[in-house]
Amino acid sequence: MNAAFLITPKSEVKFVYDYWTMRQAMEKMEHYRYSSIPVLNKKGIYVGTLTEGDLLWELRDNEGLDFQGTREVLLKEVPRYRDIKAISIDVEVDDIIETSLRQNFVPIVDDLGVFIGIIRRREIISYLLELRKEQHFDLNDVK
Template sequence: MNVAFYLTPKEEVVWIAEDSTMRQALEKMEYHRYSAMPLVNKEGKYAGTITEGDLLWSLKRSPELSFKDLEKIRIKDIPRYQKNEAVSINAQIEELIPLAVHQNFIPVVDDQQNFIGIVKRSTIINYLYQRLTAFASQGR
């Protein structure tokens, strides 16, 4: 089945512009209690995912930074260690299963690579659960 049926649209997703500061990312993650967020560039394209780990490793490498200095560091300049793959809106939900093993969410892009939303790991698990129970109820 097409991922469009399982999409959480961009308007309902907590994401952050890649030009945002490290402080803004930390505050947004803390407020929403997320450990990762999609990054979107000025053109509206998916630009990757920033994780708590990325932010923590960046802080570890720069022990001289004060909290105030975090306003000067742009997210786009922070090295990222996890590459969350995006999928096309034309993908099938079954294609997301291998990605969901390592990603809490799968970013979804349109034909022009514009970020249009995500499919959550919990949504994929629910899809699989429904398939499994339907299969089991058929006596197989």
Template structure:
């Protein structure tokens, strides 16, 4: 099976530029109710994932940082505590599942590292559930 079957294309994904501010990321993540977003640089390359935890640790570890001051913090200056790995669009399903077990989503890149979308763990689980359920239904 081709992993592109599961792909949510870039134009349907909420992502952030590492040169954006912490406040922009906080507001975008709150608006969409996301706990993490891919980071895509100005040339379109996937450079990591920003999580709520990263933002919280930054707040905790920066004395006197108020919400109003988060517009002065650039995302690329925020340490990231989790390294979400991407897969190539040509990757096999085993590589995808191996990453998806530990990540809410798996970023997908082309051969040049350009971000082309994500594969959500929930979509993989739904697909597997349907396979199992249909197989069970056929046996009954």
């Protein structure tokens, strides 16, 4: 079964652009209380996921960079330490479930790599719980 029914569309997802500054990303992440956020380029192509850790490592590794200086550092210059790959909208639910074990959300792209949304771990868990109810499926039997 295709995973499209689990997607939260781009219009409902908070994200940042790689031409934004560290400061802009930090403010957005703080406002929404996010520990990670998708990063897009000007064309809407998913380029990665920025984490709080990425921002902290950038501050640590750049002697002299202080909070005020984060207004000058573009996100495309900030290394991302985890390579969170996007998945095609056509992927099967099982592949999404496996990927969600390693991250809170799975970025979803179309055939051209354009970001179209995310699938959150909570939607996957809700789907599995619903499946369990419908099929009287016991999660204790899953190995």
